[in-house]
Amino acid sequence: MPERLHKTSDVPNFDTYQAEPPLLEKRSRSDGNTALEQTARQVGATMGKAVATVRKAQERLKDVAAETTQAASTQIEEVKSKAQQATGVVKQKAQEWSEAAVARAEELRSATLEKASQLGSSVKMGYYRTRMRANRMVRQYPLHMVLLAGAFGFAVGVGLRIWRANRE
Numbered sequence: 001m002p003e004r005l006h007k008t009s010d011v012p013n014f015d016t017y018q019a020e021p022p023l024l025e026k027r028s029r030s031d032g033n034t035a036l037e038q039t040a041r042q043v044g045a046t047m048g049k050a051v052a053t054v055r056k057a058q059e060r061l062k063d064v065a066a067e068t069t070q071a072a073s074t075q076i077e078e079v080k081s082k083a084q085q086a087t088g089v090v091k092q093k094a095q096e097w098s099e100a101a102v103a104r105a106e107e108l109r110s111a112t113l114e115k116a117s118q119l120g121s122s123v124k125m126g127y128y129r130t131r132m133r134a135n136r137m138v139r140q141y142p143l144h145m146v147l148l149a150g151a152f153g154f155a156v157g158v159g160l161r162i163w164r165a166n167r168e
Contacts, residue, residue, distance in 0.1 A: 138145050
């Protein structure tokens with residue numbers, strides 16, 4: 001409650017403001033409410049309904065968000081499970097193929113060693129036969145062999161001479 005002013009000679013004893021203007025007088029209705037109060041009630045009721053609607057919408061959005069999150073997490077788990085299964089299958093297939101490749105490489109290695117052994121034996125046998133044939137030829141035709149070796153040496157010399165001439 002405001003304090004009362006002390007009346008002294010410094011403070012005049014009259015009002016400087018007039019009484020309420022006639023326009024601001026209260027207009028009474030039969031129920032005792034003014035038009036302003038009734039309009040304020042209508043605005044308040046409308047605002048209350050709007051706030052209630054917004055709160056319901058917020059709750060519904062929270063529910064939808066929770067449902068969506070749950071559905072998304074379920075789908076993510078399913079995809080993760082399928083990916084893990086696929087990874088297991090891929091690893092298993094890779095292991096099977098690796099084992100098959102190792103087995104095939106071992107087969108090829110053993111086949112190559114066998115073939116190389118056969119070729120080595122064949123080359124040794126061919127070398128031996130050629131050497132024996134050459135020894136027999138030298139014993140049977142010694143003069144022919146000397147002339148053949150001389151002709152071969154002469155042909156190699158001519159070939160080298162031509163090759164050197166073309167290089168310069």
